[in-house]
Amino acid sequence: MLTCGFYDEAGEFAFRVGLPGKSGVGGGVAAALPGKFSVAVWSPELNVKGNSIRAIKALELLTDELDFSLF
Known part of the structure; x- marks a missing residue:
């Protein structure tokens, strides 16, 4: 899934x-x-590459706030 x-x-x-x-x-x-x-x-608004804009932002905020990352 990562790649x-x-x-x-x-x-x-x-x-x-x-x-x-x-x-x-x-x-x-x-x-x-x-x-x-x-x-x-889930959030229905998609970017030009077909992925949810708000869902990606929510996950980015979550991992930043919790300091969780594979890297």
Whole structure:
């Protein structure tokens, strides 16, 4: 999931959020920190690459606030 779960935006998502994740065309995003937690976020507005704008931002804020990242 880390390298291909967000189609053309996989690398940017991995860098910004720091978790393996998978997006769906309906605006859903699932992400996990192995051995710690998993989370699902949904917001229908998609960016030009077909991924949820607010879901990605929410996960970025979550991992920043909790200081969780694979990196």
